[in-house]
Amino acid sequence: MKKAGLYLGIAILGLITLAAIFAPLLTSHDPYAQNLDIRLSVPFWMEGANPDHLLGTDQLGRDYLARLLYGARVSLIIGVLTVIVSGVIGITMGILGGFFGGRVDDVVLFLITTRLAIPVVLVALAVVGLLGSSAVLVVLVLGLLLWDRFAVVARSTTMQVRGLDYVSAAWAAGCSTPRILISEVLPNILSHLAVVATLEMALAILLEAALSFLGLGVPPPLPSWGLMIAEGRDFMFFSAWVIWIPGIALFVLVLAINLLGDGLRDLVGDSR
């Protein structure tokens, strides 16, 4: 039963990833090509659909399916890169605090507490607002803001691992501290960090969508799902599908990542 969720998550995430990678093969349309003659044509299940545009077109006549497929690239790339940035920061801090304890740990705990006090969306919006929107900036800002859970989990698991026999043995054998951290501690806490990585990736994708929705994420005309919802907002009362389609895509992607994370958590035997 629990495994079913894990496999379902992997399957959906795999499909979305493949769709993102092979987007040019799946649609012949250019996600940026405008055609004002066929603005807001409806998707296939509605009356009067244009057979050439399966999911219809947006307010500028761009093919919605193409934008959706290319949009998956934006979400996935930003999600993965953010996790890499925040993971490096958080894991480093967590391992250092958990391994050395004392003053180092006090500093790490203080930084975690401070980070939690900072309103993420607001600061991210402010930075993007001040420096101008770009996908790179979104990754950097989110990466610099979303490391807290990595640090918390890396810290507590490192503390557990530190007390184990093989780490003491490595000490006794005269291994250097960085060597112990990288070759003894890190591999043993990776499974817990993998769970955090999925949670943070899901969060990063949702936040990118929210930032783009508010006009301060990735810049148009990039096909971000958040941006598609923002652009569809003016037409949603008459053509509700323009926000349903990218919203459901976002929902399914995040759900798949969370299913994967929950499944991993059960495998790791972690109750957090």
Add this chain to the structure above:
Amino acid sequence: MSLLEIRDLHVRFGATAAVRGADIVVERGETHCIVGESGCGKSVTSLAVMGLLAKGAQRRAGRMAFDGIDLQPMSERQLSRLRGDRMAMIFQEPMTSLNPAYTVGSQMAEVRTRHKGGSRRAALERAEELLAKVGITAPGLRLGQFPHQLSGGLRQRVMIAMALMNDPELLIADEPTTALDVTIQAQILRLLAQLQSELGLGLMLITHDLGVVARVATRVSVMYAGQVVESAPTAELFANPQHPYTRGLLDCLPVPGKLPPGSQLGTIPGMVPKLTEDFRGCGFRSRCGFAQPACENEIPLTGDNHLCRCVLAQ
């Protein structure tokens, strides 16, 4: 009519049999000790009587009656009317058995008001009396304290006082001293024995300590691998043990003067068998010097006042 009558009790957790034939009768005003090693099913038996078995446990019995009232068809709601009122129970872990969020007084008073009604004030007065009775000094002060402010021995005294709030006829004590310091153990046992005779309680005392049994029990039932293997009045059991397991158990007791200094105490070789669903017969046969093919059949508990479950006794 006996106070508590259990006939042929069986309890299973999934595919594991925890109790597979327990026969225990507790008379009014007697102390009935149940002895056996950990995992022999003695605690499960007591929890089964109270209807406190964990979710997923399956229970069936030939008869299970309290004061002639059949407990088996009772719903949780009906049973809860009996528990804490006419039959009470104290547990092995005094440190965790009290709710950390409420004061001693509040936890004691609620048993009284739940079953007997009356005001909270009256219940608190009763609680104070009982705390004094179980030997707690400054009972008025203790009423307002939280469990974490009390030592393990004090908490067990509170548990005992709480169990007595409604003058129960039956008190089940599941290894009440195991988690305590040795000096405190003796105090708590003495207290239980004294309260039992003073209040005329039927006391079902579960223990693995034969020394305790010798001191307080009127009657003893020995359990092994989920079955009661022998049951007799205390003096009779110590003088004339019938079941090979009971004999082995008594040989393990260090009795001063019985063995020459420097010689080893008796041990029972082997291990307790794994009690799967289809396990039949005597659980002790793999460790028993008298084992024979007939031991693999179901063996009834036979005898009149001194009962024994062994092919040799038949």
Add this chain to the structure above:
Amino acid sequence: MVNFVLRRLVLAALVSLTVLTLAFTLTRLSGDLAISIAGPSATQEDIELVRRSYGLDRPLLEQFFAWVSRAAVGDFGESFFFRARVSDLILERMPVTLTLGLVGLSIALVVSIPMGILAAVRENTWVDRVVQLIAMLGQAMPGFWIGLIMMIFFGLQLGWLPVSGTGSWEHYVMPGAVLAFSAIPALTRLTRSGMIQALGSDYIRTARAKGLSRFSILFKHALRNAALPVVSIASVQLGFMLGGSIVIESVFALHGVGFLAWESITKNDFPVVQAVVLVLAVIYVGLTLAADMLNALLDPRLRG
């Protein structure tokens, strides 16, 4: 207890100070502030004038200390865009955001605590699985999108609720519900695991042995202990909600602090932006502090 409170207060002060520094640094990221304030059509003279009048010509450290000393007493300077004192702007908008946050938290608690209890009592049954599924689905939905969908459904199709603005209590229902959505999964899971732990504890066995009613066992004995972590997380969630209200307020055009911050960001009105960041952070710190105190009150073991 006094020691505990003091330590928490010092920590809270240090965190606030760090956020203060960050908020200041944040606004200096864009390079020359004078140019952005003066606007695209400004001449070199205008820029110089702006620079002098806002004190931007002085050394950075001096600017920082000037700002900190004024911010410490609640003076955040003047907004460039609104031409009003920043503190007045924030005070004026704060009730909307606070109301929104409290409505959101209330809805979240009212939904998640019963769901968590139900799941715990029916652990490993279909009820439990449905509750966990709901939590998981809720976690995957983007808040702003739910807001829009609700607008279409309840606002337009059913016409039950107003789609934007702040006139009446009805205006807070949808945005509050959307905010609640973000907190429900975490609160439900926490209630569930806390209740499962409590229900499996020795003191619950004692309560059953005492013959207490099912109601008393669940709500008096188990929930009281399971509620402790929920209180902590609830206050943290309220902090997150206030911080996250920027998205919901702009979806529903609620003129609260979040909306103010969003407007200010788009207008490059940096005194407002840094003040809002600081105020929200301090509120969060205050909330976690309050939660710690409340926990100490609720848990006799912490009272010592």
